[in-house]
Amino acid sequence: MVGLLAQIIMNEYEIVIIGGGPAGLSAALYTSRAQKKTLILNKSEEGAIKKVEVLDNYLGFPDGISGKEFLELAKRHIRNFGAEIVEEEALFIKQDFEGSGYIVETAENSYKAKGLVIATGVKHDRPRIGNIGKFEGLGVSYCVTCDGFFFRDSKVAVLGFKDYGAKEAVELLNYTKNIVLLTNGRTIEIRDRLRQKLEENDITIIEDKIEEILGDKAVNGVKFENGKTIELKGIFIAVGTSGATDFARTLGIQIEGNAIKVDSSNSTGIPLVYSAGDCTGGNKQVAIAVGEGANAAINLISELKGTKYVDYH
Ligand SMILES: Cc1cc2nc3c(=O)[nH]c(=O)nc-3n(C[C@H](O)[C@H](O)[C@H](O)COP(=O)(O)OP(=O)(O)OC[C@H]3O[C@@H](n4cnc5c(N)ncnc54)[C@H](O)[C@@H]3O)c2cc1C
Structure with missing residues (x-):
């Protein structure tokens, strides 16, 4: 397998x-x-x-x-x-x-x-979230294979709205079962097979637009434009195409x-x-x-x- x-x-x-x-x-x-x-x-x-x-x-x-x-x-x-x-x-x-x-x-x-x-x-598709640069290497990662291990059993998000984002979320299951997929205001565009995989593994999709990443020295959550917040230890960026x-x-x-x-x-x-x-x-x-x-x-x-x-x- x-x-x-x-x-x-x-x-x-x-x-x-x-x-x-x-x-x-x-x-x-x-x-x-x-x-x-x-x-x-x-x-x-x-x-x-x-x-x-x-x-x-x-x-x-x-x-x-x-x-x-x-x-x-x-x-x-x-x-x-x-x-x-x-x-x-x-x-x-x-x-x-x-x-x-x-x-x-x-x-x-x-x-x-x-x-x-x-x-x-x-x-060219990098996420437009004002303070994202501040957290690169401090909870914001661009590679599940490289950094997934550091977030074992933690609550993490994947930022993405296409197949690539969904695939990265599925790969993260090797490290944690506590995963959300954030589309940052985009409509999700993933194939049925991947959607089914997300559902089977309780990976929820949140389509709200992100206002900022929360944290002092490292990521501890995100705030959405609608005022809601969620706690997170890490965010994996997988926007658009791999x-x-x-x-x-x-x-x-x-x-x-x-x-x-x-x-x-x-x-x-x-x-x-x-x-x-x-x-x-x-x-x-x-x-x-x-x-x-x-x-x-x-x-x-x-x-x-x-x-x-x-x-x-
Ligand atoms: C508006 C514009 C005008 C230009 N004018 C000129 C010009 O007049 N003369 C000139 O010499 N050059 C010009 N260029 C530059 C030229 O187009 C590029 O240098 C050239 O196309 C590069 O070729 P490439 O194969 O590296 O990449 P691309 O042409 O970008 O092709 C890459 C391909 O890979 C595919 N791909 C990407 N990710 C994946 C994935 N994960 N899985 C499968 N497939 C994937 C893409 O869909 C794409 O089909 C211009 C560029 C632009 C944007």
């Missing part, structure tokens, strides 16, 4: 790429051409590339192209080589202690992979600012885990994301093969 949301059927791939923007699709082109069984997990409705009205500075498109058209062409290109794309959000990554490699969980499925490329772009830095924290990858730290081979320093594109920081450009995706894939393939890989003859 693997994790609280484990499925009986485990889908196995050599490489799972998280994020189907320019970086992830570029990585997939190389891994699928190298005949590595490749899956791309992509949360379909987000991503910087979809916001690009006219991509005017990508070599080879003299008349410009919209981000959406560019994506469609890129998807067609990688499908030619057998890569699969599934429109599911990766919610959680962990090491596969029973085998080797990694397990990526979505709300619907679990996927096993020998190697990973994290290419989720940049996440992003690169959330995965990085879980896997023990170094983070710099809001970016995943990679070396010149786009390796994260964790065996067979690479990262590419906007989520690694630096200049946020399609050409750079595509280049980093290729670099990550070539070096991941080399690490898998144990010998230098060249993608042409």
